[in-house]
Amino acid sequence: MTHLIILVAIILAALVLFIGGWIAVDVTGLLVLSALALTGLVSSTEALAGFSSSAVITVMGMFILTAGLTRTGVAYRLGQPIQRLAQNSEVIIIVALMAAAAILSALINTTTVAAIMLPTTMELARRSGRSPSRLLLPMALGCLLGGPFTGISTPSNILATEALASAGFPPFKLLDFTPITAALVVSGILFVILIGRRILPGSSKKKDVAYQGPLESSYQLTTHLFTLRIRHGSKLAGRTLIESRLGSALFLTVLGLKRRGELILAPRPQEKLQEGDTIIVHGHPNHLQYFNGHQHLCVEANHEMNEQMLQGLTMAETVIVKDSPFIGTTVAESRLRQKYRVHVLSLHTAQGEAVQNVRRRPFALGDRLLLQGEQQALEKLVADGLVAPLCCTPVNSIDQLVTEQTSLLPMRVPDGSIMVGRNLVESRLGNAFGLTVIGIFREKALLFMPSSEEIIQKDDLLILQGTKYDLEALVGLQALLIERPSPGLVAELESQQVTVTEVLLSPRTTLAGQTLANLLFRDHYGLSVLAIWRKGQAHRLHLQDMPLQFGDALLVYGQRQSLEAVARDPNFLVLDKEATQVPLMNKAPYAIAIMIAVLLSAILGYVHISIAALTGAALMVLFGCLTIDEAYRAIEWKVIFLVATMLPLGVAVQNTGAAELVTSHLIPMVGGLGPRWVVAVLFLVTVIGTQVIPTAPLVVLMSPIALSTAASLNISPHLLMMTVAIAASSSYASPLSHPAHLLIMSPGGYRFIDYIKIGVPLTLVIMAVAIWLLPILWPA
Missing domain, CATH: 3.30.70.1450 (Regulator of K+ conductance, C-terminal domain)
Structure with a gap:
C-alpha cells in the first residue's frame, strides 16, 4: 500500500508540473524517472530501459524518415491533393485532414501515418496562412481515431484477438472492428469541428484568422500584396512582364501569376501575359491607383489641338x-x-x-x-x-508629329486626380513609359514643351508623345482590375523552389553605398527585393535608388537556388539556412523506395516497426536523401527524452498492481447494473491507463481482467475484449499516450495542457458513443 501511495503522489506531482508548465516537459520526465528509481518502484534496469525501448527507437526513426521525405520533396507532393484545400474554410481543411489520416491509419501503422502527414500538414498550414497548432493536433487525432479500423491495424486489436483465441473463444475477424471504429471516427470529427476547434491553441473569435509569422508581422506583407487581373482585350496581353511596365511605372514587384487555376511563382521577366491572368504583386497601395482607371488620367479625342500644335512645333x-x-x-x-x-x-x-x-x-x-x-x-x-x-x-502636317517611332495621345487630368499638384517628373510618364509631354492645353492656351518642373493642374489636357507600344502600355495599365488577395496568399507564394526571406549585409560587405540599380541586383542574383529594413522601419519605395548601408536587411523573393548562390557571397548573410535548401528531387525515388520498404516490412511482420524505422533512417542517409547532420537536427530530442523517461511510469503501475486494484473494486460495484455499466467501468479504467502505459502492455494487463469479468458476470467476452481494444486506442488526452502526439508536439508548439483541453472531452465523447454502441454490435 505504501508503494501505491508513493506512485499516486508521483503521478499527481508530474501532472501538476506538466499542466503548470513551469518546468520543461523533458526535465519533468527526468524528475519522474529519478523519483521512481529512488523510491524503489522500479529497478535501475527498468528505469533506464526506456532509452532502448521500441517506442523511442520508432519515434527517432520516424523523425529522420520524415525529414528525408521532406528534403527530397516527396512529402510536398504527397500532400498536394490536400494542399489544394488551403483556401477553403478551416472546417473543410480539418475534416479533410482527419478523414485522410483516419483512412491511412487503417492501412498503415498510426505512427507512420503521423510521420507522413506531419510535413504535409505543416505545408498546408503555411499555405492557408494558419498556425500549425490549428491543424497538427486534429491530424494526430484523426490518426488515432482511425487506428483500430481492422484487426491488424493496431497492436491492441492484435493482442485482443490473440487473448480471445488463447482463452478458447472464436477470435475477432479482420473487419469486426470496422463498424465501431467508423462510428468513432465520425463522432471524433464532428466533435473537433463543432467544439474542439474552439479549444485549439491560436483560436480566435474571428473566423479563420491568418497566421502571421515573424516576417509577416515585421514587414506586413499582406497589406502590401494585391492581385491585378488582365481583362479580355487588354493591351497588356501578349506583352512580357518587363514590357507591361508594372515595375517601372508602379514600383510593383510581380511575385506570381495565376493562369487557368495554375500558380506560377517568381515568373521570369520574359513571361508573356495572357487574357484572364491574375498577377500577384507587392508594392505600395497608392501606386496601384496611380494609372489605374480613368479617375486620374482620361483619354480624350484630339479635337482642337491639331492646328495649334502645327503652328508651334x-x-x-x-x-x-x-x-x-x-x-x-x-x-x-x-x-x-x-x-x-x-x-x-x-x-x-x-x-x-x-x-x-x-x-x-x-x-x-x-x-x-x-x-x-x-x-x-x-x-x-x-x-x-x-x-x-x-x-x-x-511641321505642316499632324502626320509629321506622328512618325514611325512616335504617336500622340491626349489625356485629360480630371478633378481629384492624384496627378494634380505634381510636376511632370513626379508624374512618371517619362521615366515609366518613355512618353514625353510635348504640350499642355490649359484654359484654351497651349504650353509647348513644358519644363519637367511644370506643375500639373486639374482639367489640363496633356499631349503625350511616344511610341504606339508605350502609349498602349499606359492604356493597358488603366484597364487592370485591382482585387484584394486571399488571407493565405503570403503562404501560397512559397513552395519547394521559391521562398521569401531576409538577407543581411555582412560586416565585411563591399556594397555599402551602392544602390540595387548599380548592382543590377535582380539580373545578377535572380532575386526581387520587396523591402529594405533599416533602423526599425521597412522601406518599399525607390528601393533601386536607395544606397545600401551597414545593418540593412533585404526582404528578397525568388528561387531557392538563387538564394543558395547569395548565401555563398561574402557580402551577404542569409539567416534562414533552410530557405536556401533546394529539394533533392533526384533523390526522391530513393526516399519513396525506402519508405515503402519500411511500411511493407512492418505491415507484413518481417521485422518490428522500430527496427524497420531505424534501418530506413540509416538508408536515407546512406543514399543521400539527407546528410547525417540533417538527420541529427531532424530528431526532436526533447520528445525522445520525454518518452524514455516516462515509460518506467507504466512499469511502476504494473509492479504496484494499481490497475488490478482499481478494477477489482469498481467492477463488482456495477456488475448488477447491467452490461453497459461494466463496459463503462472497463472502458474508463483502460482509457486512464492508456495515458501513461503503452498500448501493448496495457492490453496484456487488462485482457485477463476482462475475460474473468465476462465469465463471472456471464457477459459476452467479445463485448468486453472489444471494449478493452477500443479503449486502449483512445489515447487522446496526453502527449505521452502515443508517439503520434509526440511527433507533433514541437512543430505545433503544444503544451501538456493543450492535449488535456481537447483530449479529455473527446475521450468522453468517444466513451459515450462506445458505451452506447458496443452492446448493440456485440450483445451481452
Whole structure:
C-alpha cells in the first residue's frame, strides 16, 4: 500500500508540473524517472530501459524518415491533393485532414501515418496562412481515431484477438472492428469541428484568422500584396512582364501569376501575359491607383489641338559638334528638356546606326539628333555652340508629329486626380513609359514643351508623345482590375523552389553605398527585393535608388537556388539556412523506395516497426536523401527524452498492481447494473491507463481482467475484449499516450495542457458513443 501511495503522489506531482508548465516537459520526465528509481518502484534496469525501448527507437526513426521525405520533396507532393484545400474554410481543411489520416491509419501503422502527414500538414498550414497548432493536433487525432479500423491495424486489436483465441473463444475477424471504429471516427470529427476547434491553441473569435509569422508581422506583407487581373482585350496581353511596365511605372514587384487555376511563382521577366491572368504583386497601395482607371488620367479625342500644335512645333536634325558640353552626358544629364525645352526624338551614331536606348546612352562626337521643339528654343542650341547648324522642318502636317517611332495621345487630368499638384517628373510618364509631354492645353492656351518642373493642374489636357507600344502600355495599365488577395496568399507564394526571406549585409560587405540599380541586383542574383529594413522601419519605395548601408536587411523573393548562390557571397548573410535548401528531387525515388520498404516490412511482420524505422533512417542517409547532420537536427530530442523517461511510469503501475486494484473494486460495484455499466467501468479504467502505459502492455494487463469479468458476470467476452481494444486506442488526452502526439508536439508548439483541453472531452465523447454502441454490435 505504501508503494501505491508513493506512485499516486508521483503521478499527481508530474501532472501538476506538466499542466503548470513551469518546468520543461523533458526535465519533468527526468524528475519522474529519478523519483521512481529512488523510491524503489522500479529497478535501475527498468528505469533506464526506456532509452532502448521500441517506442523511442520508432519515434527517432520516424523523425529522420520524415525529414528525408521532406528534403527530397516527396512529402510536398504527397500532400498536394490536400494542399489544394488551403483556401477553403478551416472546417473543410480539418475534416479533410482527419478523414485522410483516419483512412491511412487503417492501412498503415498510426505512427507512420503521423510521420507522413506531419510535413504535409505543416505545408498546408503555411499555405492557408494558419498556425500549425490549428491543424497538427486534429491530424494526430484523426490518426488515432482511425487506428483500430481492422484487426491488424493496431497492436491492441492484435493482442485482443490473440487473448480471445488463447482463452478458447472464436477470435475477432479482420473487419469486426470496422463498424465501431467508423462510428468513432465520425463522432471524433464532428466533435473537433463543432467544439474542439474552439479549444485549439491560436483560436480566435474571428473566423479563420491568418497566421502571421515573424516576417509577416515585421514587414506586413499582406497589406502590401494585391492581385491585378488582365481583362479580355487588354493591351497588356501578349506583352512580357518587363514590357507591361508594372515595375517601372508602379514600383510593383510581380511575385506570381495565376493562369487557368495554375500558380506560377517568381515568373521570369520574359513571361508573356495572357487574357484572364491574375498577377500577384507587392508594392505600395497608392501606386496601384496611380494609372489605374480613368479617375486620374482620361483619354480624350484630339479635337482642337491639331492646328495649334502645327503652328508651334518644329523638328530639326543636327549633329553633336566638337567641344560640345553634351559629349559624355545622357539626355537627362544634358538637361535639354529642362533648360531648352527641346525633346530628342531619335539618335543615330556618326556611322548611321540607330540608338535604341536614347535616354541612357551618352552623347558622342558626330551623333545625329532629331530634335523637336519651338523654333526659338532650337536656334538657342546653335547659338550656345552645343550643336551644328540646324536642318529645320516646320511641321505642316499632324502626320509629321506622328512618325514611325512616335504617336500622340491626349489625356485629360480630371478633378481629384492624384496627378494634380505634381510636376511632370513626379508624374512618371517619362521615366515609366518613355512618353514625353510635348504640350499642355490649359484654359484654351497651349504650353509647348513644358519644363519637367511644370506643375500639373486639374482639367489640363496633356499631349503625350511616344511610341504606339508605350502609349498602349499606359492604356493597358488603366484597364487592370485591382482585387484584394486571399488571407493565405503570403503562404501560397512559397513552395519547394521559391521562398521569401531576409538577407543581411555582412560586416565585411563591399556594397555599402551602392544602390540595387548599380548592382543590377535582380539580373545578377535572380532575386526581387520587396523591402529594405533599416533602423526599425521597412522601406518599399525607390528601393533601386536607395544606397545600401551597414545593418540593412533585404526582404528578397525568388528561387531557392538563387538564394543558395547569395548565401555563398561574402557580402551577404542569409539567416534562414533552410530557405536556401533546394529539394533533392533526384533523390526522391530513393526516399519513396525506402519508405515503402519500411511500411511493407512492418505491415507484413518481417521485422518490428522500430527496427524497420531505424534501418530506413540509416538508408536515407546512406543514399543521400539527407546528410547525417540533417538527420541529427531532424530528431526532436526533447520528445525522445520525454518518452524514455516516462515509460518506467507504466512499469511502476504494473509492479504496484494499481490497475488490478482499481478494477477489482469498481467492477463488482456495477456488475448488477447491467452490461453497459461494466463496459463503462472497463472502458474508463483502460482509457486512464492508456495515458501513461503503452498500448501493448496495457492490453496484456487488462485482457485477463476482462475475460474473468465476462465469465463471472456471464457477459459476452467479445463485448468486453472489444471494449478493452477500443479503449486502449483512445489515447487522446496526453502527449505521452502515443508517439503520434509526440511527433507533433514541437512543430505545433503544444503544451501538456493543450492535449488535456481537447483530449479529455473527446475521450468522453468517444466513451459515450462506445458505451452506447458496443452492446448493440456485440450483445451481452
